[in-house]
Amino acid sequence: MPMVLLECDKDIPERRKHIYLKAPNEDSREFLPIANAATIPGTLSERGCAFCGAKLVIGGVLKDTIQMIHGPLGCAYDTWHTKRYPTDNGHFNMKYVWSTDMKESHVVFGGEKRLEQSIHEAFNEMPEIKRMIVYTTCPTALIGDDIKAVVKKVMKERPDVDIFTVECPGFAGVSQSKGHHVLNIGWINEKVETLEKEITSPYTMNFIGDFNIQGDTQLLQTYWDRLGIQVIAHFTGNGTYDDLRCMHQAQLNVVNCARSSGYIANELKKRYGIPRLDIDSWGFNYMAEGIRKICAFFGIEDKGEALIADEYAKWKPKLDWYKERLKGTKMAIWTGGPRLWHWTKSVEDDLGIKVVAMSSKFGHEEDFEKVIARGQEGTYYIDDGNELEFFEIIDRVKPDVIFTGPRVGELVKKLHIPYVNGHAYHNGPYMGFEGFVNLARDTYNAVYNPLAHLAGIDIRNEIPAQLPERIREAA
Amino acid sequence: MSTCEVAAVKPAEVKLVARDRGGIINPMYDCQPAGAQYAGIGVKDCIPLVHGGQGCTMFVRLLFAQHFKENFDIASTSLHEDSAVFGGVKRIEEGVMVLARRYPNLRVIPIITTCSTEVIGDDIEGTINICNKALKAEFPDRKIHLVPVHTPSFKGSHVTGYAECMKSLVKTIAKGGKPTGKLNVFPGWVNPGDVTELKHYLKEMGVDHHVFMDTEDFDSPMLPNKTIETHGKTTVEDIQASGAAIGSLSLARYESLPATKFLYDEFTVPNHLIDTPYGIANTDAMLRKISEITGKPIPESLVRERGIALDALADLAHMFFANKKVAIYGHPDMVLGLAKFCMEVELEPVLLLIGDDQGSKYKKDPRIEELKQTAHFDMEIIHNADLWELEKRITKGDLKLDLIMGHSKGRYIAIYNDIPMVRVGFPTFDRAGLYRKPTMGYRGAMELAETIANTMFAHMEYTKNKEWILNTW
Numbered sequence A: 001m002p003m004v005l006l007e008c009d010k011d012i013p014e015r016r017k018h019i020y021l022k023a024p025n026e027d028s029r030e031f032l033p034i035a036n037a038a039t040i041p042g043t044l045s046e047r048g049c050a051f052c053g054a055k056l057v058i059g060g061v062l063k064d065t066i067q068m069i070h071g072p073l074g075c076a077y078d079t080w081h082t083k084r085y086p087t088d089n090g091h092f093n094m095k096y097v098w099s100t101d102m103k104e105s106h107v108v109f110g111g112e113k114r115l116e117q118s119i120h121e122a123f124n125e126m127p128e129i130k131r132m133i134v135y136t137t138c139p140t141a142l143i144g145d146d147i148k149a150v151v152k153k154v155m156k157e158r159p160d161v162d163i164f165t166v167e168c169p170g171f172a173g174v175s176q177s178k179g180h181h182v183l184n185i186g187w188i189n190e191k192v193e194t195l196e197k198e199i200t201s202p203y204t205m206n207f208i209g210d211f212n213i214q215g216d217t218q219l220l221q222t223y224w225d226r227l228g229i230q231v232i233a234h235f236t237g238n239g240t241y242d243d244l245r246c247m248h249q250a251q252l253n254v255v256n257c258a259r260s261s262g263y264i265a266n267e268l269k270k271r272y273g274i275p276r277l278d279i280d281s282w283g284f285n286y287m288a289e290g291i292r293k294i295c296a297f298f299g300i301e302d303k304g305e306a307l308i309a310d311e312y313a314k315w316k317p318k319l320d321w322y323k324e325r326l327k328g329t330k331m332a333i334w335t336g337g338p339r340l341w342h343w344t345k346s347v348e349d350d351l352g353i354k355v356v357a358m359s360s361k362f363g364h365e366e367d368f369e370k371v372i373a374r375g376q377e378g379t380y381y382i383d384d385g386n387e388l389e390f391f392e393i394i395d396r397v398k399p400d401v402i403f404t405g406p407r408v409g410e411l412v413k414k415l416h417i418p419y420v421n422g423h424a425y426h427n428g429p430y431m432g433f434e435g436f437v438n439l440a441r442d443t444y445n446a447v448y449n450p451l452a453h454l455a456g457i458d459i460r461n462e463i464p465a466q467l468p469e470r471i472r473e474a475a
Numbered sequence B: 001m002s003t004c005e006v007a008a009v010k011p012a013e014v015k016l017v018a019r020d021r022g023g024i025i026n027p028m029y030d031c032q033p034a035g036a037q038y039a040g041i042g043v044k045d046c047i048p049l050v051h052g053g054q055g056c057t058m059f060v061r062l063l064f065a066q067h068f069k070e071n072f073d074i075a076s077t078s079l080h081e082d083s084a085v086f087g088g089v090k091r092i093e094e095g096v097m098v099l100a101r102r103y104p105n106l107r108v109i110p111i112i113t114t115c116s117t118e119v120i121g122d123d124i125e126g127t128i129n130i131c132n133k134a135l136k137a138e139f140p141d142r143k144i145h146l147v148p149v150h151t152p153s154f155k156g157s158h159v160t161g162y163a164e165c166m167k168s169l170v171k172t173i174a175k176g177g178k179p180t181g182k183l184n185v186f187p188g189w190v191n192p193g194d195v196t197e198l199k200h201y202l203k204e205m206g207v208d209h210h211v212f213m214d215t216e217d218f219d220s221p222m223l224p225n226k227t228i229e230t231h232g233k234t235t236v237e238d239i240q241a242s243g244a245a246i247g248s249l250s251l252a253r254y255e256s257l258p259a260t261k262f263l264y265d266e267f268t269v270p271n272h273l274i275d276t277p278y279g280i281a282n283t284d285a286m287l288r289k290i291s292e293i294t295g296k297p298i299p300e301s302l303v304r305e306r307g308i309a310l311d312a313l314a315d316l317a318h319m320f321f322a323n324k325k326v327a328i329y330g331h332p333d334m335v336l337g338l339a340k341f342c343m344e345v346e347l348e349p350v351l352l353l354i355g356d357d358q359g360s361k362y363k364k365d366p367r368i369e370e371l372k373q374t375a376h377f378d379m380e381i382i383h384n385a386d387l388w389e390l391e392k393r394i395t396k397g398d399l400k401l402d403l404i405m406g407h408s409k410g411r412y413i414a415i416y417n418d419i420p421m422v423r424v425g426f427p428t429f430d431r432a433g434l435y436r437k438p439t440m441g442y443r444g445a446m447e448l449a450e451t452i453a454n455t456m457f458a459h460m461e462y463t464k465n466k467e468w469i470l471n472t473w
Helices: A013-018 A050-061 A073-078 A104-109 A112-125 A138-143 A147-157 A177-190 A213-227 A241-245 A258-272 A284-298 A301-326 A338-351 A365-374 A387-397 A406-413 A432-447 A450-455 B032-040 B055-068 B081-086 B089-102 B115-120 B124-138 B158-173 B192-204 B236-244 B253-267 B280-294 B300-314 B317-321 B332-344 B359-363 B366-374 B387-395 B408-417 B441-462 B467-471
Strands: A019-021 A065-070 A131-136 A162-166 A204-210 A230-236 A252-255 A276-278 A330-335 A354-360 A380-383 A401-404 A419-421 B014-018 B049-051 B108-113 B145-149 B183-186 B209-211 B247-250 B271-273 B325-330 B348-354 B379-383 B403-406 B421-423
Touching: A013 A019, A050 A065, A050 A073, A050 A131, A050 A162, A050 A177, A050 A230, A050 A258, A050 B055, A065 A073, A065 A112, A073 B032, A073 B055, A104 A138, A112 A131, A112 A147, A131 A147, A131 A241, A138 B081, A138 B115, A147 A162, A162 A177, A162 A241, A177 A258, A204 A213, A204 A258, A213 A230, A213 A284, A213 A301, A213 A432, A230 A241, A252 A258, A252 A284, A258 A276, A258 A338, A276 A284, A284 A301, A284 A338, A284 A432, A301 A338, A301 A432, A330 A338, A330 A387, A338 A354, A338 A365, A338 A432, A354 A365, A354 A387, A365 A380, A380 A387, A387 A406, A401 A406, A401 A432, A406 A419, A406 B055, A419 A432, B014 B359, B014 B366, B032 B055, B032 B108, B032 B158, B049 B055, B049 B089, B081 B115, B089 B108, B089 B124, B108 B124, B108 B158, B124 B145, B145 B158, B158 B236, B158 B253, B183 B192, B183 B253, B183 B280, B192 B209, B192 B280, B192 B300, B192 B441, B209 B236, B236 B253, B247 B253, B247 B280, B253 B271, B253 B332, B280 B300, B280 B332, B280 B441, B300 B441, B317 B441, B325 B332, B325 B387, B332 B348, B332 B366, B332 B441, B348 B387, B359 B379, B366 B379, B387 B408, B403 B408, B403 B441, B408 B421, B421 B441, B441 B467
Parallel strands: A065 A131, A131 A162, A204 A230, A204 A252, A252 A276, A330 A354, A330 A401, A354 A380, A401 A419, B014 B379, B049 B108, B108 B145, B183 B209, B183 B247, B247 B271, B325 B348, B325 B403, B348 B379, B403 B421
Antiparallel strands: A019 A380
């Protein structure tokens, strides 16, 4: 009975195919949850749209690029102030968003002129910025505005600017995942190999699928600097538009987030013969393994071992302090997709945490293959989980902490369960060795928060004789 | 603090201008469906169903969670390519039935359209008829109100979307009948702290009332038994009764007028539109109006509350606030109300930014006319504004500000130009607990003025700018 029909799903029995409970001694390949399928309307799913997958997740990270959203103002407003991806140039990407502010007349007569005007205005208002990505949205896609033609015209008039187009309306595909794909493939088709950069090291790579959440990219960059590896392009954490045009120059593609960015790595392999190396950047064991693989590729194993030894000496005692206090903690992970398989084994191996339930918003079946292989028995693996399912799963597995977004975090707070921001982090970065100590610390501070204990007390009753089970210590 | 400049002798000018660009850099408002969703969550046992792409719901739920630090239930029809080609009404039907089956206490489903489904042209009213039949067949003992809300994103903003959904809710649910003797209060899009303050006044005056929407429980507790009480308190019965009230008190011209106008046209419920009660004089006018409608006197207790507020304001106005230049942005009713409040405490609101395409309406707004008559300093009011209008006046123009008042989306303008900022309006996710505090009424004026003062004081100390003035106060 590995596929599970929850009580709340009795009226939508097709949900049974999306929820798997891993049992001992069975071939889990036979029970893969259906994923990347359309959501049932009215279920209060967690999913976003394809436009968001392109703009908010990948394109909008770039630190030097105007994000021109061709549509009504809401798509711009909503994909602004919802991420924590700083840059080393004053966070241009988080400060601004652009919209063509489409109105009814544009729906009737077409919005191409408005787009053209908005592009010129944006460059005129910020003359130091020379790069732009233009996105379509639901209505501009439906009315069929030819944004490529507009962009071609503007680029002819303004030879110093370069503009990329993403035609990915919100209704495309079943989740944000579609937007990742469209942007990946569009970029390799149109922009890679349109620029060459200076090569400064015998070892070059692209680092793909890391979006500098709370400084992840910048922390890992210190490793690559110490190893003497030149990163041609970061796709796209703290990245620049022009660096991404040079991706063809790298000797190796290192992929962290395979779901959002594996596509471009595959295409770079196909078209330029650049090998793809997938690593996990969260967790001590995984990070060390990743560094070893990269260094083996370049034949600089000694440098890699020295870096790992340094980092272990510095951070492992801190990690172990938290491990001692976190072992046996039950965690749930309700995030996008890949973090399920990045995290389940690393928190188990590095921190002694048991992940008891995981839900993915936009993961595909290959993500579930990975997470079920890495995850534990007795754990629930859920595709596109919805609110009522979360309540029921919480009842079944009783997690001590949930890694999820802030809105669901507010919901589970009422159930006296602390959350840690699994998307934007509480106090990151979480990647790398130092980062995983941060994750451990935030988990510890959440699990040992006295408020959850106080919340359970009804002051009309006797003072509970028993002290809280967990006593906090200074780190 | 004070610079002792002699004011130039020239008549003050108040200009009303529109954004001169077509595109937007940093929008002040979200789109219509977002506002409709905000009105919808104010109703008890209600889950709005947004007919559009999933982002139209997911991001708006996140936005509300950011502001209130709470979760609100909103559903999506999860529109995809096939619906874009063949129409999406089947997804509404499925969404309604799934909600009804899985949420046995559900009584209201506003069906909120978006840009995509308006462009496709889905027949919402026709679909509701089909759904009503299906609901009746499957749940003969339940009444679920399906409310059509047309909110294409390419018109108006979240302000008009809020007003539209309020109107649709009363239009679908309100009834006439035996007079209730109660007052309808439509505060507009305000915080739970404001609703609590308004209810306090009505209680002090002994006025029976319904607040539309009663969002007091958007500030909800962690309880020992883990009950979740985060939802609107306005019930179906409250909305039904709105058609038989003694009157409607409209506190927001742009947010509540369509609903109250409907109640007047349909049920002849008298509508009383007043200036949004920010500051002392506007609050005075509101209490007088309530007294006039209900015949209930203004009690001594409110005279005292007014006095406490005035006493606090008097400590701040001419010593710290006078001649300080302020920019205010946000919802038009709030911005115009706060401009008047600022002038009461001698702050000079030199720049007002209001954000959507209702330009012709603003030209006829009597509050703007009043500002033209009373301002003793130059003032620019920008409509259809974006936040770039504010930023470029500071970074590229010659606007010198002592204070910015607005929501969190403009935070970087204040931070990177080193200008003290007080968060007001929606959303204010980068400051703790603001949803709980009133900005309306006497207490709201007092708390706001004190927040402004403390923000300025902290800035003086942080920048070592005459911080010694507070050596003694």
